[in-house]
Amino acid sequence: MTLPTALWTDIALGSLACIILLSESLLGPRLRKAIVFHGAWIGLVLIGILTVCTAPESEQAIGNYLIRPWTIPFRLCFCIAGALSVLLSRNLLSGTGHTHRRGLLVSGGVHIFLIICSTLGMFVVTGAQDLITFLVGIELATIPLYVQAAMLRDDFSSEASAKYLIIGSLSTAFTVFGISYLYGAGNSVHFDTLAQTLTADKHFAWVGVIFVLAGIGFKLSAAPFHMWAPDIYDGAPPPVTAYIASSSKAAGLAGLILLVYGPFQQLGADLENIFMFLAIISMTIGNLGALRQKRFNRFMAWSSVAQIGFVLMALTGGDLAIPSIAFYLLVYIIGNFIAFFVVNCLASNRPETFSNMRGLSKQSPLLALCLLISMFSLAGIPPLGGFFGKFELFLAAAQPGHEHFYLILFAAINAVVSLYYYMIVVKDIYITEPTHADNSTCPAIAILPSQRLTLVVLVIAIIVLGVWPAAHSWIFTLAGS
């Protein structure tokens, strides 16, 4: 049996996890620092490149494991998000000479290892061909995050971890329960069989569908399953927050698409209604929640709820849904990471509240500009990547046969609301003069060279994605078919 080329990435990822774990436990402190940190992000980047290089033209199967071309962009997103989280951890790892306001991670090596494990879990999700593999993948992707969330020694971190674990468990329970119903209704766990047997007239099947969707809704932090997000984002260590905000959602979406276009494909129109409901609820609640937040991470949590609403809107549509979601995720992840990088720099010596961001443009024009670009990309302003990303989500919902024009109008108005709070951020960093109290307690902002470089690369990437169609058309070739 020959190994499909596309499987190499999964194997490489597994190996990378092992190497990191081994070097963490076996190597001396000096070497460990270099290999664990640099090895991890370089490894993830290389795996990302490998993913692109080995992208299959058609589905490649090995047993019940199926590498689909459309999942390649998602896998790339996982790798990028993983590498960026590792990079973002830099000032929370021991030995950089900087100390973060919230202390260092309990164990940097384990943290990085868990990131890679979680990434591997996401890879597994995208390769799943039956419900069991799917479940395993989801859990592999999620459980490390519970641990990571507790990696700081403060109460917030512990509380976040505990909440995440409790709510996550409930959602896992939903998923498992749903899967059992699906099995009951479809008489199989295999996606191909389920695709034939799950039909809209089976009420029994619907129970399963709803529960599974609720479970995935938790991963996506789609309303009404979003309530954990603000608390966890605020309490978890910054790189973990960023990872949860990006990769974890990407995985959830990949899983969702897998199910919708796989076993649930016969449920069609009714499923569209559910997504419409989720989309409307998510964007509305997310937007309203994000208004008048005072803490940046909570704000990002709410905004991500709203963003997921837009993505779910695309799922009500036709063929355009998968590639547009994939492209959107790419720009969304980059945009998010820019914001988290900036705030992480800022937060290393002050609480990450908006009032502490005032006057940022004077203290550090680079960070201010990056944050501005990130916010505008998230808001969908051209010529940044976010514009086309978001615009395509709208188009996806307007395809012939799936014309959800009211939804589009509603979403477009929501996009305006979201613009409001993104602009508030811009206003805080560029226009509002810091009050004396805000300013006097703030020491200078230190930016690590690696993080500065990453920021610049990311900003360039998000502009390039917005004006240079190469990545866009690559995704469409892979995912459009």
Added chain:
Amino acid sequence: MIESSWMILLLPFISFIGGILFLHKQPKLAAGFSILCNGAAMVMALILAVGFLSSDDTGYHALAHTWSYDWFAITDTLTVSIGALLDPISIMMLVVITVISTLVHTYSIGYMENDASAGRFFPLLSFFVFSMLGLVIAPTLVQMFVFWELVGVSSYMLIGFWYHKPSAVAASKKAFIITRFADAFFLTGIILMATQFGSIGFDAINQGATAFSSMNTANPSFSLEGGAVQVFTALAAQEGSAGFLGLNLLSWATILIFIGGWGKSAMFPLHVWLPDAMEGPTPVSSIIHSATMVVAGIYLTARLFPVFAVAEYTLSVVEFTGAITALFAAIIACTQRDIKRILAFSTLSQLGYMMFSLGVADMEHTAGFTASMFHVFTHAFFKCLLFLSAGLIIHSVHSNDIALMGGLRKKLKGTYFVTLLAVCAIAGVPFLFSGFWSKEEIIMAAWSNGHQCSAIIGLLVGGLTAFYMGRYFFLIFHGEYRGDAHHLEHAHENKFMLFPMVLLAIPTIIAGYPMLTGHTFFNTVIPQATLPTHPDHSASWIMPVAIAMAIGGLLVAWLKYGRRAVSFDTPSTNIVYRCISNKFYIDECYIFVTKKIIFRCVAAPMKLCDDYIVDGIIHSSAAIMRGCAAVIRHWQNGQTHVYLGLMIIGLALLAWFGGAL
């Protein structure tokens, strides 16, 4: 000469541009330059007129389009062009305007000699003249509107010439806005004419209308070409249509156009700007009242007379308006004390004459038309003279109030004499003076064409005119001086001011004589053979009655004001008198309507609506969102069990929505 008629238009414009750009710091040079330019224009206009009179063909066919420049195209068929249309009435107006402008410019040297901003005055005055000249030679409605507006602009600048005086500024604004109000109707009328009758050219409109009216009289005898065909067809097409509010389209269009003239010629009740316009320098008043601006409305009506005549009700409106204004203004003039206001109301009254005279004419009986133009001609000179003399008097006694004058005949001999001539002319003192002939003609035309009511009003107003002009004259020049003796000592007659007045005295007398010679100069704009019917002398009683009214009016004035000293100390308590001397409270009505109704009851609610309803909805949507956000934050309270509970509720909702339950 006809070919270079554009020079007449250009010269005042050069005077304006040159003066405003280069000479505004040198009043003397500016004055000289503008007199030169206007004088040259006058000479050219006179040559043109002489050439015109001496040619054989003085009827309608003498219409000459001498030059034309396509300004811009609106549709394929409708192009706005700027050009010149020379025919009897426009040549007559050219002569009147340029003559008066030259004289007024000369007069202004004396009048403005102590004014620091005289350098600005002469160019602006020239601009005024330029605008009016452009108006009278306009071959199309749009060109007329263009210069019509420029007349408005220049009058605005001249009335508000002393811009530091709030009253002058207010008067200029009032003049502009009221005429602009009328212009909105005018513009609508033009647009209706252009779009519904397919032409804006006077030629085409008038020819079409004439052909149409002669078709009605079963005499379809001449051929049409160009735009006239369109006009003819359109007229024929809308004949008999029910129209809108009982008026057919043509009546609408023509009445709307006439409203433009209504405002410019300050017909009742749009007259309120004219008395206030006295705030400007007196030379400006004299030129506004004689040759420019106010006669524009009359001129417009005359220009479009054939088409007005074809329309069902328009001429009746014209007649009615004119007659009312004539009477109304004459009554007010009897009670005024401000020297310039008396003259202003007398102008209104005379304009009323001209207007109703147009209204009493029709396509068969054009005497009224001729009479009206005749009155425009004669009135221009004696009214200009009256204003110039008033300016000189004001200059001498530093007051506008006739209550503070009296006995000035000793001090201002020349003025006394020329004013006497002008007063006789306007009062209609028989035979020697021009005003008599033209006014006589008007009343005669009205009576003979069956408009007895207007004719009687005309006679009545003739008496009133004689009375108030007599009052004016006697109060100023006779009796004892009632003002500050200090001023009287310095009173003198500036030669620059006196000279044009003396010159104006000549036409004041002789301008009426063309009447006796058959007045070919006043041949009508009306094409075809409907030659001016000479007034029907069947009503031969009219002339004696008119003469009796004039003499009687003057006599009453002499008895009341000339013979004995008059006291102005106790204000009259007579309610009728007070009502009249307050101009029937029409200004107050205007203020009520604009300040109280339009500003308070229309504009203010709109602003409130904008602030609190239109904007309020937008702001409240933001407020609603903030409220919802607060609710959401309230539930986001960090309690894990709340989150779990809500998740399960959400699940139920999802199930319900998905149809599983």
Added chain:
Amino acid sequence: MPFLLNCTWILPTLIALSLMFVPKQKVGVIRGMSVAGVLGILALVVSLIIAFLAGDYASPVGSAETTLAFSYRTPWFEAIGNQFYTGVDGFSLLMMLMASIIALCGVLVSWTITDRCKEFFILLFILLAGTFGCFISFDLLTFFLFNEITLIPTYLLIAIFGSGKKEFAAMKLNLMLFGGSALIILGMAGTYSATGSFDMIAIANNQSETLGSIAMWAFPALFMGFGILGSVFPFHTWSPVGHASAPTAISMFLAGVHMKLGGYGCLRAAIYLMPEGAQEWMPLFMVLATISVVYGAFIAIRQRDLKYINAYASISHVGLVTFGFATLTAVGLKGGVLQMISHGFVTAVVFALIGCIYGRTHTRNIDEMGGLMKKIPFLSVCFVLAGFAVVGMPGTSSFVAELTIFIAGFSGSLDDTLRLVCGALCISSIVITAVYVLRTVNSVVHGPLVDNGHEFTDARFIEKVPLIILLTCIFAMGLFPGWIIELAEQSLTPVVTNLGR
């Protein structure tokens, strides 16, 4: 030539980029580069117009390609049917000419800005790039993209450099304009779903039933979307507060050019693409336009702040553009286009003057001014002239434009009572306009001099230049509108043909 055409947005982008590398202390260099930049754009536009007039673009009817001069087309985000498709017709060229002249004047009036001068000019040039991009885009998505690009610099320019309630104003302005974008997105989604393309000319030539039925709701979405930018009642409230808070140059550019993008979009992206929708919906927009015209004028009467007065005047005059469009006749469309150009110059010069006067009086309340004619005659005379331009005196560009629009209101058959009533109301607005203009002029430049007036000095050279340029444009267009009308008429032929199908 296509490259030169694209340079109109590339050049400002490059200038914005290179300004980023100039140290912010070197104000002189920044100003120099900015002036050079706008002059460069002006030169580009003028050379394009010359080339356009020299070329044979006289008969634009016919196949899709020939309607555009200097067209350039390359696939862009082609997976969703998007192309980078640029080109011009006479209409766009005229708008570009106006925009570049106003931009030049805007840079000149911003000469006094020293605080954060660098940011100011960078943002201004981004705004310019977006604007010019809009005028040359013939792909709906690209057009929309450039339109969005203009909004953010507007926000920052007002919020950073403005006065008064600047942050509130900037936010309100931006949110309302993005609200317009939301409607545009809806409309675009509709057209995309019906045609699968964003190519404007292809969509305009598409006569399928699907598009026809979608146009029934996509048209109002697009028209109103752009109409918000054109401040059509009841979505005009961003403009007074926005204009009042913006710095002078930005007020000029916003009211002069940016608002015109709304009208441009209404014509280009709504009426041209969906004539069926236009026929169906125009009565509504005609009513809204008429309300804007009359309502804006009446509110201007009640305002005391110079900028508010002019902002409401702008609402009123831009309403005439919409009214012209709403008649859906060749004359009306042409009138609308002329009014857009004319109003651009007029409002720009008024805002420039307000800036100059404010710099001296330090108040914009007309009750606190008076008699300026005595001390600052140059500015006062310009103010009076500008006032007459607002009133629409013959000789100024407004007259030509307004006359054309009014004629459109009454041309053709008179059976359409709605059109007649609206037309008559629009004409009546010229009286109300006269009221507020004269009131403003009289209380600012006439009357007794204010107490502190003796210190005022008349305009300096650098202030005179933009005023003279703009007034010259107004009078030049008023006196010799021939070629402008011809260009506009030519480029409107496809739209009119489309409406007639």
